[in-house]
Amino acid sequence: MVKCIIIGAGPAGMSAGLYLKRAGIDVLIIEEGVPGGEMLKTNIIENYLGFSSISGGDLALKMSEQIKSFGVPIINDKVTSVIRKDQFIVKTLNSEYKADYVIVAIGREPLKLGVKGESDLLNRGVSYCATCDGAFYRDEDVAVVGGGDSALTEALYLSDICHKVYLLVRKDLRASEILINRVKNKENIIILKNTLVDEFIYSDRLNGVILNNGDKISISGLFIAIGGKPNLDFLNELSVDTNKGYIKTNDKMESSLKGLYAIGDVRDKDFYQIITAVSDGAIAALSIREES
Ligand SMILES: Cc1cc2nc3c(=O)[nH]c(=O)nc-3n(C[C@H](O)[C@H](O)[C@H](O)COP(=O)(O)OP(=O)(O)OC[C@H]3O[C@@H](n4cnc5c(N)ncnc54)[C@H](O)[C@@H]3O)c2cc1C
Known part of the structure; x- marks a missing residue:
């Protein structure tokens, strides 16, 4: 008691x-x-x-x-x-x-994207924490989903480890100015606005994603940072x-x-x-x- x-x-x-x-x-x-x-x-x-x-x-x-x-x-x-x-x-x-x-x-807890295969790919390409899992994707191409402070923090962290980091933003960036400027100054962060993930491309592990405009990007890691519940x-x-x-x-x-x-x-x-x-x-x- x-x-x-x-x-x-x-x-x-x-x-x-x-x-x-x-x-x-x-x-x-x-x-x-x-x-x-x-x-x-x-x-x-x-x-x-x-x-x-x-x-x-x-x-x-x-x-x-x-x-x-x-x-x-x-x-x-x-x-x-x-x-x-x-x-x-x-x-x-x-x-x-x-x-x-x-x-x-x-x-x-982190919100899920709700894309088919998401839970099966956990730790096999899908992650909700760059600081925890980023090192597994050294020199590889990855993507971060989200446009807020957390997503940009994740993208910046990954940009120092990974080859290329796609930042997939549903509408526009809504993070603090200082983070937006840092992200824009990173040559290996590619910001894709008005972008949603429609599908995962995978077999045993994640190989890429198909976006809402039909484009495919090849990535081995997807970091989801779209808030929590x-x-x-x-x-x-x-x-x-x-x-x-x-x-x-x-x-x-x-x-x-x-x-x-x-x-x-x-x-x-x-x-x-x-x-x-x-x-x-x-x-x-x-x-x-x-x-x-
Ligand atoms: C990537 C990222 C970057 C961020 N960067 C910043 C930043 O730069 N500056 C800033 O101010 N904020 C930042 N934040 C936000 C900040 O971390 C959170 O707002 C803050 O940690 C919330 O604190 P909390 O104590 O409410 O919850 P949490 O930090 O989430 O702690 C909750 C704790 O409860 C425990 N718990 C949950 N359920 C149970 C249970 N059933 N039984 C026992 N224990 C349980 C969990 O294990 C956890 O340790 C960031 C967040 C993320 C994800």
């Missing part, structure tokens, strides 16, 4: 953990992977205040070392369901925990208001269910960044401190 359980140790969950612990509130973080969340998929971060340039892995490590130094416990396990009796009961693959408050900080299956037994699959909260990060908070990328909001995730975490923790 603890006062508060945080599900997920991305920047949102780690920030909430730090603020709760420093407020003297008994807290436990449950994380299914390695602390860091999506930061671990990010090559270089230049917009987190205090670091002019830092790798996602290093920032994740600094955050997890900081919360560990304050004694915030992190358990490595996957939360499978949350139910509400007198308290919340948080069930994991290996155990069960009770808490007065639950903070959901699970981020979101939270997987809220573990909340099925609770009634929590959502909008387009994201948890709705008030300014204190409280969901529609008393005692359940949502922070970071899982929350229905406008801007999905590390700094906004960290801010959400601090607000949720301070709100819980105020209430308890």
Whole structure:
């Protein structure tokens, strides 16, 4: 039994953990992977205040070392369901925990393109993380699907490893100016606007794609960066208001269910960044401190 359980140790969950612990509130973080969340998929971060340039892995490590130094416990396990009796009961693959408050900080999973063969080609040409898988495509031709900050970050990372990088953009680029300029200055990034992937060309592995204008491009890797959606299956037994699959909260990060908070990328909001995730975490923790 603890006062508060945080599900997920991305920047949102780690920030909430730090603020709760420093407020003297008994807290436990449950994380299914390695602390860091999506930061671990990010090559270089230049917009987190205090670091002019830092790798996602290093920032994740600094955050997890900081919360560990304050004694915030992190358990490595996957939360499978949350139910509400007198308290919340948080069930994991290996155990069960009770808490007065639950903070959901699970981020979101990458959206799929929905093209036939996509799941069969996972790790055989299709990937959702350039930092994780880019090295497998050294000196080869690859493509990135997407036109936002994440897609351009992926394309820039791959352009240093791969021979040619096609950037397949549904309409137009909608990333920050600084990233657009960098991409345009890279000779081996080819931007194809108004472009959709209609079909994969593959046998055992991906060999290429057919685009909506009928053109074929030969690539061995396709990196999909078109956003994400939270997987809220573990909340099925609770009634929590959502909008387009994201948890709705008030300014204190409280969901529609008393005692359940949502922070970071899982929350229905406008801007999905590390700094906004960290801010959400601090607000949720301070709100819980105020209430308890
Ligand atoms: C390629 C890429 C580049 C980016 N670049 C930048 C950038 O330069 N600057 C910037 O500010 N932002 C960037 N972002 C966005 C930023 O990384 C996210 O907004 C931020 O990480 C969200 O934090 P979070 O804590 O809400 O979620 P996440 O970072 O997604 O963390 C969620 C954590 O919850 C865990 N989890 C999920 N489900 C469960 C479960 N059932 N049980 C236990 N644990 C669970 C996951 O393992 C994960 O560790 C980038 C994102 C991507 C994909």
